[in-house]
Amino acid sequence: MRNIKLTIEYDGARYNGWQKLGDTENTIQSKLEKVLSEMTGRKIEVIASGRTDSGVHALAQIVNFKTNINMSTKEIRRYCNQYLPKDIVVKGIEEVDERFHARYNAKSKKYLYRIRIGAIPTAFNRKYTYYVPNYLDIEAMQKAGSYLLGEHDFKAFSSVKSSKKSTSREIFEMDITKEENELHLLFHGNGFLHNMVRIMVGTLIEIGEGKRTPESIKDIFASKTRENAGVTAPAQGLFLYEVFYD
Amino acid sequence: MRNIKLTIEYDGARYNGWQKLGDTENTIQSKLEKVLSEMTGRKIEVIASGRTDSGVHALAQIVNFKTNINMSTKEIRRYCNQYLPKDIVVKGIEEVDERFHARYNAKSKKYLYRIRIGAIPTAFNRKYTYYVPNYLDIEAMQKAGSYLLGEHDFKAFSSVKSSKKSTSREIFEMDITKEENELHLLFHGNGFLHNMVRIMVGTLIEIGEGKRTPESIKDIFASKTRENAGVTAPAQGLFLYEVFYD
Known part of the structure; x- marks a missing residue:
């Protein structure tokens, strides 16, 4: 499986944080997973460096996810930025070692x-x-x-x-x-x-x-x-x- | 009558412009007139240098209005900034000649x-x-x-x-x-x-x-x-x- 690392900027003003228990809609994580799942045709779960609370912003949240999709990183980024809400932007993307884990490896x-x-x-x-x-x-x-x-x-x-x-x-x-x-x-x-x-x-x-x-x-x-x-x-x-x- | 000149900053994102025919609620002018009317106990009409359209912002819109209220300019500004929505701010205030007209005198x-x-x-x-x-x-x-x-x-x-x-x-x-x-x-x-x-x-x-x-x-x-x-x-x-x- 390919392991893709994303650098994400978001304006948290209108979201219930990165992830919220029970809220499967209005979180940044769910918006991102929805676009990635539509892109790949499979349910994608992303791992973030950590959660941010409701109303908190990110200039460079780090996220990774696994996929077998046959698209270049540039194409993945373009797809995400086309379909994500305008207040969530994929700034950077790179393919990383399969062992990279956005949360566990954060120093x-x-x-x-x-x-x-x-x-x-x-x-x-x-x-x-x-x-x-x-x-x-x-x-x-x-x-x-x-x-x-x-x-x-x-x-x-x-x-x-x-x-x-x-x-x-x-x-x-x-x-x-x-x-x-x-x-x-x-x-x-x-x-x-x-x-x-x-x-x-x-x-x-x-x-x-x-x-x-x-x-x-x-x-x-x-x-x-x-x-x-x-x-x-x-x-x-x-x-x-x-x-x-x- | 005293003639008060205001310098106003506003974020136009959620308003139907400075003034809109038929809209007596969701305009910047109506928000300002409401606060000034409550402050003075009389219906205040303000004159602006000109209108701005829906979604347009102002860093220094100029406005004037007439009043007999016995408050200092500093008190008027404080009252306005306390009761105006947070995306409309009175930045400057001064008492001007009674002939000053924010629209006609704009050069x-x-x-x-x-x-x-x-x-x-x-x-x-x-x-x-x-x-x-x-x-x-x-x-x-x-x-x-x-x-x-x-x-x-x-x-x-x-x-x-x-x-x-x-x-x-x-x-x-x-x-x-x-x-x-x-x-x-x-x-x-x-x-x-x-x-x-x-x-x-x-x-x-x-x-x-x-x-x-x-x-x-x-x-x-x-x-x-x-x-x-x-x-x-x-x-x-x-x-x-x-x-x-x-």
Whole structure:
């Protein structure tokens, strides 16, 4: 069987996430599987690097699927982009080793979170940024970001209920940059728990607003209690930015 | 009476334009008038620099209205931005001379048209750009743009049916610049007929695709016949960019 790897960009605004239990229609996965199944004449199941929640976007989600179809990768990409909804686009395609698995082989991921700042909001981008009208102390946020770096138990920064699996993760990189009227928060780590990026962002915003100190990050880690971290920032500012493999 | 001038940004994607005969609900004008009428307790009618069609956006539409309300301009702006839909934003506000009229006093206007180019579309911006997958010869488009400059009878470049009013207009500036994966077409003129920018853009695209020569612009002008110009480019790429007053 051929193993095809796709790089997919999607605007998550009108979908119930990458995959949702019980929802076999309005998810990005089901839209993609429908087109691939029609193309091949067989039921195709795709494997993604991970799920994204309702309203979350992707600039480069990685997906793979197996097929015996006799089409070039270029033809497959053209077919997909012709029949997929316009807010889901196959950006890249390559044939990979049959052992490649988009989820198991993912070594690390980057997420971007976009915050719109400034006294006046914009009429555009409300589905792609989170507008924070309050003044944000970027230096305090950057200092707090440095405390997130390294390996920690991120239980307090997740909505994981069960304690059976490890909640330890490592963050390699945490950058906050100002781009015109936006703050861009970039997180690169070996894995992310459910809602982890959005809870880190919600906490960093509260620090930027002066409601918490940068050092409070340490106490949140130590407590391992979700309630001690900040609110979960809304989905629309979050983008799966890049997935890294060996 | 106080005369208040507003600078308004809006995402036209889900509206039936600035104003639509018979539609008293889903237009940008009616959304704005509703909020201002609730604010003042009186029926407010606003005057805009001009209408925009369904799906067309504005970065700086200019509007004025009269009121006796005892609120500062800053308070009025805050009230509007609190109660307007999030895709309509009051960016600027100032109190102006009572003789100021947003339509009659407008001396010239700038429009921006955004074309998405490249072999692969993007999942984002489909409501804010027009995607043209074909190769576009930008130099040919720029040459054609230079023939649009100056004063001409733009009848062939409009969907104006009646011949009672003058269809002569002057274009001062026509720039085409490449910004990453987009072409930005900027038109500055003393006035624009209905659909004029979109028909000029549709014609320029056909020239970029090699279906027409830059010099064909002269023949289109001479013919004064709509059918000789190119197609009307879709609304979603068009932005009212700036309105100039004395």
